[in-house]
Amino acid sequence: MSMKLGCRQVLVISSANVVKEIMKSHDVVFSGRPSLVSLQKLSYNGLDIAFSSYNDLWREMRKVSTLHLFSLKQAQSFRPVRENEVSKMIKKIAKDASMSRITNLSEMMMMLTSNIICSVALGKSIGYEGFEYRRFFDLFNDVQGILTGFFVSDYFPLFGWIDKISGMNAKLEKIFRELDAFYEEVIREHLDSNRPKSMEGDILDLVLGLTRDGLSSITLTMDHIKALLMNIIVGGTDAIAAVVVWAMTVLLKNPTIMKKVQAEIRQLGKKDLISENEISNLPYLRAVVKETLRLYPPAPLLVPRETLAKCTINGYEIEPKTLVHINAWAIGRDPEFWEKPNEFLPQRFLESDIDIRGHDPAVIPFGIGRRGCPGTVMGMAATELALANLLHTFDWELPPGMKEEDIDFDVLPG
Template identity: 35%
Template sequence: MDLFNTLLCLCITWVIIQAFRIVRSSTATPKKLPPGPKPFPIIGNLLDMGDKPHKSLAMLAQIYGPIMSLKLGQVTTIIISSAQMAKEVLRTHDQQLSSRTIPDALRAYKHDELGMAWMPVSTQWRKLRKICNGQLFSNSALNDNQDVRRMKLQELLAETHQSSLTGEAVDIGRAAVKTTLNLLSNTVFSLDLANSDSDMAGEFKEIAGDIMREVGKPNLADYFPLLKKIDPQGARRRLTVHFSKLIDIFDRLISRRLQLRKVSGYHVTKNDMLDTLLNISDDNSTELDKTTIESLFVDLFVAGTETTATTVEWAMAELLQNPEALSKAKEELKQVIEKGKPIEESDIARLPYLQAIVKETFRLHPAIPFLLPRKADADVEINGYVIPEGAQLLVNAWAIGRDPSLWENASSFMPERFLGSDIDVKGQNFELVPFGGGRRICPGYPLAMRMLHLMLGSLIHNFDWKLEDGVKIEDVSMENKISLTSQIAHPLRAIPIPV
């Protein structure tokens, strides 16, 4: 019965919209949309997406060009597949194209209104961005709490060393999630969310993965707006459950800190991100309340944990398949870091090859292949075509990173291409935009970049790595699975050997 009702709704929706189009087209001047494949009735170009849309749309872009239009159900969608067109969207017309197309599932817990990554550009959004850029992720703030990240890295190395003594393979992705989670939770809360007495790392990875999957997988309500009211696939209901688990965790931590501050009588007790936010809230609760803080933490922990850990896993997989690059990285670390000494955040600037490895991993395996969707607030002309008001825009960072007109041997892992290059990931070089660009660039990228280099550099510097018995280098899968993020299809397992 549910299937029948869904199909009936689709048919009725299609008839109403077609009738409206006929009336509108008789009076309106047609707009010159970018080229694209001809849509089917009702479903539009949904079948053109395939199960790996970043690859399918990159292939279509070779036919229709770097700015392409599709009809996904009833949603006009513009696909951007070149650095030049990305610059038009992320810089030139950033002001008119900064709104978000909201996946219906994200309306759970009003996260579309409260989550900074998704809320409209508004006074509240500007206040949150100012807090992030000026207080949470500024260089001075990150320098102040680097001791906690140093401690968490030592724990990663200790656990990896224990595996090396027993010859046990390390699940790189799982180890990266646990370390990233604890790096973040100590920076924010001054405590471990993943400790040895619980399986919080595994539970958190599952929750974060569930959220990414619900947001990233096809949902009829996103393509046929009239279906939003009935949530036909239950995505919003499931995401409500996942959000509630995280918010319960954050609510307990915030309440505990508030009680501690009340009892101790001190304005600052931990000097971490939570105290910074509570101090701001104390000064002006209308600017930043508890609910907003919790939503900020949902975005920070879900996106930060998943994307950072995934990038570490991809980098290690590429290095195992490219032993020459791994050898160069180890040699550089050996020359810069004194034997037996840990890598410090201040060392990163003196490790250009390690930086190049991270950039090359971003190029080939951007954590969010399409970035987060944007929406046109008005008609915008780009390259002679009109992006109509209300259209969704997807920047295919995966396709741009593999564009043969930009990159020599575009499919090959070659960190050397970034040596002596000024290309960075701060949103100014549009051939490499893993964190987006313009006013919507990810505000947490300064912390993510520190954590990535520290984790990856520490694993390379302190251990040699070999695959499990019977597994050959060519057997390491470089296929990905797509939700909102691009994850390695089969978990990478490798045996550490102390150096």
């Protein structure tokens, strides 16, 4: 579907066949990112990877971060951090359960992923309550909200004054200032010669080393570093939490599948923690995660794209600078590619080797092509580990009085 709103043409892609054509013939043309108000502001005018235009800076940032921050080796080196944080979460839930307290899983998962990302990226755990945790949690919740918020000027550039009157500009400015102060603080802590040992080799430490050790051909300024931190914190925290919460929700709705996946995991025996090494022995659990990502991609419209040149798709001419939303949610349910597309059937991923990391046009939770997600390994590792342990240790049920048909599958922005 395509429409012209004011000065900007907008294209929404909801068919896997169109994605296939883009992947095959137009990947570069679709590799731009639009200059949207909130993305620009929070990325220090595109000095990051995720919201930067398709240019030399992006190429270099993407290259060095793929090599030094997101490599398989690097992702594996953070394994003890993930296991330690998942173990703490399991103990916290066990304590709540022993006192017959209800677990709010969405909140618990945001706590877990905030702690994993803070430990991996900033070398510190922020705990599950208290000032450090609350500050981080509230701040990045606001960031998610503003990144998906509606700015009139993004679609009707001549009506930017409405964003002033509605208070959106002021809200963005406030969040930006708080974020900037947060980054300043963690960077200062890392540059302090008396910093704790846990900060050695964390992602911020590696980022600071890119320029110091001559690993990057561009000199990264403080603004580049802050913008990169934003990508890592925002990219990691919310998406991983969302996948686990969706998986648990859909399993509660499908108790037979819940029992089957628990039986697989519990075959490993009674233990305090299922480790990441053991996940490869759990094909059905991995299929459950993939099927969840197909039906409930945490970024249903991916991250917006912008076309870099004119091109023709399915006989339609697409103008340069068209704003493109790729509807991963609809594509994962495309009836041309999927049998019983709306049913939760993890089995389908056991019977085929469909790749969900951006190589198959019909399931694209991590995006596609050169702008696809570089954090796939870290994201999948944390998701599978958290889900395996939640299902191994506890039996789950809905809150008293709630039935399977009462489960709310509606989504909210952010």
